[in-house]
Amino acid sequence: MEESKKLSLNFIEEIIEQDLAEKTGWKVHTRFPPEPNGYLHIGHAKSICLNFGIAEKYGGLTNLRFDDTNPTTEETEYVESIKKDIRWLGFDWEGREFYASDYFEILYEYAQKLIRKRLAYVDDSTSDEIAEQKGSPTSSGIESPYRNRSVEENLDLFSRMRAGEFEDGSKVLRAKIDMASPNMHLRDPVMYRIKKESHHRTGDAWCIYPMYDFAHGQSDSIEEITYSLCTLEFENHRPLYDWYIEALDIFPSRQIEFARLNVSHMVTSKRKLLQLVEGGHVKGWDDPRMPTIAGLRRRGYTPASIRTFCDKVGIAKRENLIEMALLEFCVREDLNQTASRAMAVLDPVKVIIENIDPEHVEWLKAENNPEDPDAGSREVPFSREIFIERSDWMLDPPKKYFRLGPDRTVRLKHAYIIHCHDHKLNANGNVSEIRCTYYPDSKSGSDTSGIKAKGTLHWVSTSHARSVEVRHYHTLFTEPEPTRDEDKDFLEFLNPDSLTVIPSAVAEPALAAAPVGSRFQFLRKGYYIKDQDSTDDCPVFNLIVELRDSWKGKK
């Protein structure tokens, strides 16, 4: 299967295969480098799958490295949630769990080395002044008045920065590169800043912290990462990434950029996700509408379906917007094979089968999954009064309506064929009760009636029905790209119908007994997962994704 599948390589695999062919003893070593300041989302999943997947494909390794160089925003709590999410997705860093903060001492020595090479200096300019010195993309910058301090003075000042002699913001260490470079990142970038704050791992040991550009590439190098895969917005950082490595003369890791994942009707910026949570637009980081890994997990997405999705979206360098339909396809494809079927009626209306005795109960055999013979079967109770879906009956149906209506015939799934001969309407003209007769010789599996029924309905015996709460989720945004319009806040495109709660749907007994986290296909409806909010009295089911529906009420 994998033989015929991967005839074509993505551009990163091409680079790797070329390296492998040309360099003897070459190893593939990647890393996944989250900053522990937020929850992982679907975009991170792409990066995780890429980094771990490519290492696995070429017999290499992947490190987990927390990019924790900013004590202001980072917390241990996030470290734990990130590790949980990666494991849940199905990847293992095999104990290679590192932290940029582990390298603070080495980084400090690296900085001293650059000072000695006259490639770094302590700058007393304020951040405003530094910003001013930078110039603009179209005009060159100007050099800082502190740029030509002596090596001795720089070394002294830098050590005193570390010793805590100076206030936050009063001094920084800068690389001495080129204030006229067309690349803004090369205009004497800041390497270290003073922050007298406790770090989640190093505590108060440090009051100077390295910037991303002076930490990330060096960490890659220390770990001898051969391929440092990151997203496109770091393209302009690559010359600086390379400059530091060359100036320091350390292991030459290589940064390769690929396009980040964008999925329609979702946002993935940390700031916007935070806004959704803090603004109360969702119920938390694991709200089933959130594109976070925690949200997708609670929504019912399987790890396998997310991995398949990440594989299908591909790796390239052009900006993209993946349709959510692809994600939905991936989870349906998975769940079709694995989810047990069950019957639940979301909007019930009562059917009375007049030629069944009121006391009669028959337990019918129902297969759990037609796609999987090993899934076995269960018993479903059938009796005189049942519920069917309100939308499965129509007073005056259109031409190709296969369901029930006056004087119509349908099959009840796993049971008998029934014929509707009477009904009651309420004041609003909606059906309130349906009266039928059944054909005793039409039982599923041993039908000798010869009667043909075009439609098959799901149903639940009224006296055995369990009440369940069902939560229907739809896209959080009404627009495919809620951040597209720069004049409008993305919150304006929040979908008011992203959550619909059905407080009292009815379900067959097996559903109420299922453990939290079990997934089902509600026949003819969709895939659902039992939510952690469930109680004994009130089981709760989240809609994962609806079944495809080629009917959709077409006329």
Place this chain on the structure above:
RNA sequence: AGACCUAUGGUGUAAUCGGCAACACGUCAGAUUUUGGUUCUGAAAUUCUAGGUUCGAGUCCUAGUAGGUCUACCA
């Protein structure tokens, strides 16, 4: 506009390095079906523009156009 990057059906991604533009999702139609699910078959739909090189260009060259990124003591 200064630099860097990108441009292939509606959406993504390929095209064995110059040789009949394909795969997936989506859409539409049909078949099968005791889930209007699944499965199967078929259809519509693609190389940003203009020149050039070549027997032959999605691929090479030139010039445009469009989009993205960059001016944090964030990552």
